[in-house]
Amino acid sequence: MNTSTNASTAASTAAHAAHIRVNGVGKVFASEGRQVVALQDIDLAIPHGQFVCLLGPSGCGKSTLLNAVAGFSLPSSGRILVDGREVTGPGPERGMVFQEYALFPWMTVEKNIAFGLEIKRRPKAEIDAIVERLLKMLSLSDFRARYPKDLSGGMRQRVAIARVLALDSPIMLMDEPFGALDALTRRNLQDELLRIWSELQKTIIFVTHSIEEAIYLADRIVVMTYRPGTVKRDMLVEIPRLRDPAAPDFNELKRELGHLVMEEQQRHHSDELRMAAVD
Numbered sequence: 001m002n003t004s005t006n007a008s009t010a011a012s013t014a015a016h017a018a019h020i021r022v023n024g025v026g027k028v029f030a031s032e033g034r035q036v037v038a039l040q041d042i043d044l045a046i047p048h049g050q051f052v053c054l055l056g057p058s059g060c061g062k063s064t065l066l067n068a069v070a071g072f073s074l075p076s077s078g079r080i081l082v083d084g085r086e087v088t089g090p091g092p093e094r095g096m097v098f099q100e101y102a103l104f105p106w107m108t109v110e111k112n113i114a115f116g117l118e119i120k121r122r123p124k125a126e127i128d129a130i131v132e133r134l135l136k137m138l139s140l141s142d143f144r145a146r147y148p149k150d151l152s153g154g155m156r157q158r159v160a161i162a163r164v165l166a167l168d169s170p171i172m173l174m175d176e177p178f179g180a181l182d183a184l185t186r187r188n189l190q191d192e193l194l195r196i197w198s199e200l201q202k203t204i205i206f207v208t209h210s211i212e213e214a215i216y217l218a219d220r221i222v223v224m225t226y227r228p229g230t231v232k233r234d235m236l237v238e239i240p241r242l243r244d245p246a247a248p249d250f251n252e253l254k255r256e257l258g259h260l261v262m263e264e265q266q267r268h269h270s271d272e273l274r275m276a277a278v279d
Ligand SMILES: Nc1ncnc2c1ncn2[C@@H]1O[C@H](COP(=O)(O)OP(=O)(O)OP(=O)(O)O)[C@@H](O)[C@H]1O
Pocket: 029, 030, 031, 036, 037, 038, 056, 057, 058, 059, 060, 061, 062, 063, 064, 065, 209, 227
């Protein structure tokens, strides 16, 4: 069975409807007197509602690309467009979930979720209704009065997701959001995210270095190369959901992606050895 196809063909037919467009994006950092080309010539057209995983070993520019889409750190060259408008900084249509939960420790769960809406001065009745709906959606109702320090990692990450959902951003940017969680909690949250995504029709860009996580979640996987970060492979995952990591088609794709990621991992190691020799 064919479990994947090249996404560039599908993306080009969907390009006119692209929600997010990354056009010729490059990013260069200056570090200890050296120039690090973190991204080079990245082109992506992401349609509304697509779930995209950026996959690759450490240092291949996944977070740099996500931060550029978020508007936290702008590209050195090229442009990023959201609904045809150039990204020049963060915006309400793009919500970000980080690996480290980024919650306010002095606020309860419900206050954390309500915070963004209060800043926007939305009416109290509206805030209460939204918070109530999200507490239920993310199974947090019994924990509403707790502080982040009294929650497990999985619960904290649920609150972080609820905070972004409260603002109803059509785009969710997620930087290894489940990377610090144990395997069981991680799978539960992946399932919840898939449920929320299919219910709310968000466009998601999700960074991971877990091949299994990418196959489990994504409509489309973009494998990146190590320095410079470019698109090595851009594929659509055509295995029906919910996907079974033990199934042959899942494993076939896992092997294929494993080879691609391993090549970049090896380039990373050779680079580190070369740098150590220079120093
Ligand atoms: N602020 C910075 N200054 C200098 N170099 C940077 C900076 N941010 C990132 N880099 C470099 O850019 C490259 C890409 O980094 P980035 O964090 O985007 O990779 P990544 O794929 O997200 O890795 P990880 O999974 O470890 O987070 C790396 O070589 C990194 O060292």
